[in-house]
Amino acid sequence: MGHMCMTLLSCILITSLIVDAFEPISTSFIGAGACYFGNKLYKYLYETCDVNWIRFNSSNLEVALNKELFGQHVASRVVLKTVTGYMQNPNPKKPLVLSLHGWTGTGKNLMSQLIAESIYHKGMESGFVHLFTATAHFQHQKHLETYKEQLQMWVKGNVTKCPRSMFIFDEMDKMQPGLIDSIKPYLDYYDNLDGVSYRQAIFIFLSNAGGEKIAEVALNFWNAGQEREEIELKDLEMAITLSVFNNKQSGFWHATLIDKHLVDVYVPFLPLEQKHVVQCGLAEMVARKMKPDKEVVERMAQDLNYFPKEHRLFATQGCKVISSRLDYYI
Numbered sequence: 001m002g003h004m005c006m007t008l009l010s011c012i013l014i015t016s017l018i019v020d021a022f023e024p025i026s027t028s029f030i031g032a033g034a035c036y037f038g039n040k041l042y043k044y045l046y047e048t049c050d051v052n053w054i055r056f057n058s059s060n061l062e063v064a065l066n067k068e069l070f071g072q073h074v075a076s077r078v079v080l081k082t083v084t085g086y087m088q089n090p091n092p093k094k095p096l097v098l099s100l101h102g103w104t105g106t107g108k109n110l111m112s113q114l115i116a117e118s119i120y121h122k123g124m125e126s127g128f129v130h131l132f133t134a135t136a137h138f139q140h141q142k143h144l145e146t147y148k149e150q151l152q153m154w155v156k157g158n159v160t161k162c163p164r165s166m167f168i169f170d171e172m173d174k175m176q177p178g179l180i181d182s183i184k185p186y187l188d189y190y191d192n193l194d195g196v197s198y199r200q201a202i203f204i205f206l207s208n209a210g211g212e213k214i215a216e217v218a219l220n221f222w223n224a225g226q227e228r229e230e231i232e233l234k235d236l237e238m239a240i241t242l243s244v245f246n247n248k249q250s251g252f253w254h255a256t257l258i259d260k261h262l263v264d265v266y267v268p269f270l271p272l273e274q275k276h277v278v279q280c281g282l283a284e285m286v287a288r289k290m291k292p293d294k295e296v297v298e299r300m301a302q303d304l305n306y307f308p309k310e311h312r313l314f315a316t317q318g319c320k321v322i323s324s325r326l327d328y329y330i
């Protein structure tokens with residue numbers, strides 16, 4: 001509000017200065033021009049819920065996925081297709097709900113960051129992107145009812161402010177049962193609820209649920225002598241939904257999200273191999289403005305833990321420890 005006033009004030013100031021110097025007809029024109037410029041400047045400096053700050057670019061997302069996310073051909077393909085389809089649909093029937101699953105350190109947070117960057121000019125820094133983490137935001141069991149209310153209000157308030165809001169729920173498998181139930185109506189096929197439409201909103205859930213099953217499928221492919229790149233979404237979908245259904249402990253999964261088909265797509269993240277860890281290491285060096293050194297990175301990758309023990313196929317911690325580990329090797 002304060003900024004708005006300032007802009008308005010400067011408009012008036014500029015206009016009156018100009019009015020003093022020129023004859024009336026052209027001054028109002030110039031004054032309007034100054035206001036227009038002020039308005040532009042305001043929009044440039046302060047994030048607003050419009051195309052100045054929110055504009056989806058499918059090819060940017062495609063390039064980012066190809067360049068920055070290693071070894072996740074299934075997830076990349078599924079996300080690019082789903083997000084593009086949804087963002088290009090002027091009248092979606094429900095909000096977009098993605099559920100990202102997989103082993104630790106395989107790029108789930110990175111993926112949500114890339115999606116945010118393809119839509120919001122400010123990416124994860126955008127005021128319209130909201131990240132919730134189970135252990136940080138909803139830690140205490142006894143406060144469940146309060147959390148539910150707060151979450152509902154937060155989502156409703158923010159979608160009212162900007163329909164194109166994004167909500168990321170991290171560590172879904174550590175979330176208390178019932179919590180996500182409180183926002184379930186928002187994920188459904190409603191035209192509007194209390195005058196608020198949620199159809200432009202995007203919900204992303206992140207969890208490790210299904211990670212072991214996904215790894216099992218990847219191992220089976222390897223055992224059968226098939227390429228990793230031959231793995232398709234349909235080979236993994238069952239693995240995810242089964243383990244998600246069967247895990248009655250993990251919070252939101254026995255919410256009715258699954259049987260009501262509110263999740264548009266389950267996105268599987270494959271466990272990473274040593275060559276992907278090497279790619280992560282090289283990328284990390286580039287990010288630190290260092291000259292990428294394959295020998296150093298390979299030495300580091302060699303010392304990490306892999307499973308199953310006898311084949312050392314998949315990195316136990318994915319790329320998660322790379323940035324801290326690298327320090328020992330350079």
Ligand SMILES: Nc1ncnc2c1ncn2[C@@H]1O[C@H](COP(=O)(O)OP(=O)(O)OP(=O)(O)O)[C@@H](O)[C@H]1O
Nearest residue numbers: 068069070103104105106107108109110280319320
């Ligand atoms: N497939 C990948 N390609 C490139 N970088 C990756 C990939 N996976 C992980 N990383 C890097 O490793 C770090 C951890 O990744 P991220 O936080 O995305 O993992 P995650 O899947 O969310 O893990 P967790 O389940 O433990 O939360 C990040 O710095 C990320 O950039």
Ligand SMILES: [Mg+2]
Nearest residue numbers: 108109170206
């Ligand atoms: Mg994560």
